[in-house]
Amino acid sequence: MTRIKLETLFTSNIPVDCHLLKGRLETEGIDCFLFDENIVWVHPFRAVAVGGVKLKVPSHQLEPAAALLEHLKKGCLPDEMGEYKISEILQSEYHRQQEILSIKSAIRNNPALLDKPAEIKTTLLNPAEVAEIVEEEKEFQVLANKKLHFTWDDFFYELFDFDRDVFKYLRTRPVEYYLDKELVDRYNSRAADEHALICPNCKSDNTKYGFAIDYKWDVLYLVLSLLFSTPFPLIRKKSHCFDCGHNFNA
Structure with a gap:
């Protein structure tokens, strides 16, 4: 029986880091062992003492695993077609998901589109993907449109059945229905915000108007707090x- 020698490829005091890398390596056909x-999960303060969590791979797979790790450190993903920036892939997928939510929102606002899929306009999705969204x-x-249906036969059956589960009649829709509904509702809520503010520093729209974190305490607050003998609201x-x-100021 041939013995396989394992080589340490990566170590981290955070086990999740190793699991993320392990998942990526395994998609490339590389065997991984943690x-x-x-001991790190149970005693995190001993992580340094034991050298952290160690991700090991067979010695004959060390070279491709190390090459992939270097690509990941540079923020890239390689495949047979070349090398891609992870940030660009994530941005592309983000826009694609936004397009899907936009189509779902349009259909729910105008259900007649279900019978006229040709009127659904998109530049990111192909006809097959649009057809799949329409079916969903x-x-x-x-x-x-599903309603609660509970007959007298169901009532007597549940009444005399000691293993009854009356809650199954109340669960008229699966969990996936509510998750999908919440996603589209949140998309509509965000799209309806006509006063979205753009950060002047990073140009992000992930902003909100409220009590600023960095400007809570100054001379005015100190004076008012001393006058009222309590931290001023x-x-x-x-x-x-x-x-x-x-x-920033709006």
Whole structure:
């Protein structure tokens, strides 16, 4: 029986880091093994003492695994077609998902589009993907119109059945229905915000107007707090960017 020698490819005091890398390597057909994970989870303060969680691969797979790790450190993903920036892939997928939500929102606002898929305009999705969304929305409409149905036969059956589960009659729709509904509702809520603020520092629209984090305490607040002998309630508001942490005036 041939023994396989394992080589340490990556170590981290955070087990999740190793699991993320392990998942990526395994998609490339590389065998991965984690060592000392349990002791780090149970005693995180001993992580440094044991050298952290160790991700090991067979010695004959070390070279391709190390090459992939270097690509990931540079923020890239390689395949047979070349090398791609992870940030660009994520941005592209983000826009694609936004397009899907936009189509779903349009269909729910105008269900007649289910019978006229040719009128659905998109530049990011192909006809097959649009047809798949239409089929999903048809199923969504069926679930949306589903009503609670509980007959007298069901009542007597549940009354005399000791293993009864009356809650199954109340669960008229699956969990996936509510998750999909919430996603589209949130998309509509965000799209309806006509006063979205753009951060002047990082140009992000992930902003909100409220009590600014970095401007809570100044001379005015100290004076008012001393006069009232208690920390004065916050009254000064600014726009806050949740991506870069910058506070700015609207």
